[in-house]
Amino acid sequence: MKSQRNSLLLSDGETTALVDAVADIAKAYWLSLPERRTYPATSGAETEALLTRSWSEEGIGPAVFESFGPIADRSRPAGDRFFGYVFGSGEPVSAVSELLVAALNQNVTSWRSSPAATTIERTVISWLADAIGCPGLSGSLCGGGSTANLMALAIAREAKCSANENGSGGGIVYCSKEVHFSIPKAMALLGLGRKNLRLIETDDALRMQPDLLHRAITDDRAAGLMPIAVIATTGTVVSGAIDPVEEIAAIAREQDLWLHVDGAYGGLAALAKPEYFAGLSLADSVSIDAHKWLYQPVDCGCLLYRDRNAARRAFSQQADYVRVLNEDPIESFVFFDESIELTRRFRALKLWMSLQYHGRAAFRAAIEQDLANAQLLARKIEEHPELELFAPVSLSAVCFGHRDKDNEALLRRLIARGRVYLSNASFGGRFTLRACFVNHRATPQSVDLIVSEVIDAANEIND
Numbered sequence: 001m002k003s004q005r006n007s008l009l010l011s012d013g014e015t016t017a018l019v020d021a022v023a024d025i026a027k028a029y030w031l032s033l034p035e036r037r038t039y040p041a042t043s044g045a046e047t048e049a050l051l052t053r054s055w056s057e058e059g060i061g062p063a064v065f066e067s068f069g070p071i072a073d074r075s076r077p078a079g080d081r082f083f084g085y086v087f088g089s090g091e092p093v094s095a096v097s098e099l100l101v102a103a104l105n106q107n108v109t110s111w112r113s114s115p116a117a118t119t120i121e122r123t124v125i126s127w128l129a130d131a132i133g134c135p136g137l138s139g140s141l142c143g144g145g146s147t148a149n150l151m152a153l154a155i156a157r158e159a160k161c162s163a164n165e166n167g168s169g170g171g172i173v174y175c176s177k178e179v180h181f182s183i184p185k186a187m188a189l190l191g192l193g194r195k196n197l198r199l200i201e202t203d204d205a206l207r208m209q210p211d212l213l214h215r216a217i218t219d220d221r222a223a224g225l226m227p228i229a230v231i232a233t234t235g236t237v238v239s240g241a242i243d244p245v246e247e248i249a250a251i252a253r254e255q256d257l258w259l260h261v262d263g264a265y266g267g268l269a270a271l272a273k274p275e276y277f278a279g280l281s282l283a284d285s286v287s288i289d290a291h292k293w294l295y296q297p298v299d300c301g302c303l304l305y306r307d308r309n310a311a312r313r314a315f316s317q318q319a320d321y322v323r324v325l326n327e328d329p330i331e332s333f334v335f336f337d338e339s340i341e342l343t344r345r346f347r348a349l350k351l352w353m354s355l356q357y358h359g360r361a362a363f364r365a366a367i368e369q370d371l372a373n374a375q376l377l378a379r380k381i382e383e384h385p386e387l388e389l390f391a392p393v394s395l396s397a398v399c400f401g402h403r404d405k406d407n408e409a410l411l412r413r414l415i416a417r418g419r420v421y422l423s424n425a426s427f428g429g430r431f432t433l434r435a436c437f438v439n440h441r442a443t444p445q446s447v448d449l450i451v452s453e454v455i456d457a458a459n460e461i462n463d
């Protein structure tokens with residue numbers, strides 16, 4: 001028990017005890033994952049009553065860590081039965097490396113501020129570019145796909161209709177109707193305007209139709225508008241559809257448009273299935289999320305691009321307090337000329353540890369297992385008389401529902417049962433259950449459990 005703290009300094013003994021205690025807490029949490037409910041049994045009022053408190057004048061010392069248990073009990077665990085959204089399962093080698101990241105507390109602005117971290121991030125970027133079949137791309141890690149997409153559009157806009165100095169004179173961007181909402185958000189934030197995003201119709205497999213893309217561009221030019229960029233998605237957020245990147249790239253090249261690929265969900269599956277991603281290397285920029293299909297704990301997004309000068313044109317900003325006093329090609333490297341961020345976490349360390357600890361083959365095998373689990377679930381749904389697939393399964397997202405029940409009520413019941421977690425989406429106004437496998441802990445037994453839980457939940461509700 002700490003009586004009165006009036007200093008932030010810890011003694012050596014306190015530091016040792018603290019780290020040991022936290023390591024024990026983390027170990028116990030991971031070991032408890034298989035038993036945990038997939039959704040905590042709590043309410044808004046209960047969590048607030050327990051966790052909303054005032055900041056005390058006197059410190060309570062290590063006793064504060066006793067609140068971890070109640071916090072974990074009111075958190076949604078990413079164990080072997082979690083299949084909601086596109087949410088990676090939190091690989092522990094990477095997770096423990098987060099403590100080392102914070103202990104080192106590097107500010108990865110540039111080589112000068114963090115020689116090892118800068119070199120490691122550039123190395124990891126080259127691994128990720130290789131993993132998706134795009135060797136030679138530059139880039140940086142960031143908070144996630146939304147930030148990566150925003151940065152990509154900022155680079156594209158500056159490359160195709162320079163706006164940084166005098167403001168945006170407009171610019172039209174094309175994507176499919178299945179695009180992730182981070183793209184219209186980026187249009188809004190960049191002042192390009194959401195109405196200047198053209199949502200191209202998709203085919204039966206929910207992929208962008210290139211001929212309709214071509215026609216939309218031609219129509220806009222005829223109307224005197226200025227097309228600047230096309231966004232292809234490799235793994236749409238709802239169904240995992242992969243746009244035909246090669247054909248889209250040919251149109252982008254012919255029309256002199258920036259081609260950005262949003263691979264936040266699916267891009268890293270190229271590690272296991274490069275043949276699904278033909279044309280990816282033709283992109284000017286690619287977003288990928290290691291906190292999705294490389295199982296890293298959040299956050300770990302990444303933007304890759306071919307032309308570093310384009311990124312610099314979009315992001316570089318002069319200020320004497322960050323002027324680099326070095327001409328050496330390695331030592332003069334700065335991230336802030338190619339990114340929105342200045343102060344940056346050493347995100348690359350967890351990737352560096354996790355990717356080398358396990359090796360490439362283990363990640364490839366985990367992705368293959370996810371793809372196989374999704375196919376297995378799709379088969380079981382098709383064979384089941386009460387269930388129906390609502391969309392083709394292109395990657396690891398399975399959209400389905402009960403034929404006769406209110407699927408929204410069914411999902412609420414399923415989540416309350418706490419044994420598996422699925423999320424929801426909709427197609428053409430139809431509510432769909434959605435199971436997405438980006439989970440290195442999931443097995444074929446998890447697939448059986450999804451089916452039996454859906455049926456049990458269906459039996460517990462009225463139609």
Ligand SMILES: *Cc1c(COP(=O)(O)O)cnc(C)c1O
Nearest residue numbers: 086144145146180182237264265
């Ligand atoms: C998840 C996702 C995003 C956004 O990524 P965040 O890391 O959540 O910001 C963008 N596009 C697609 C296709 C996604 O699946």
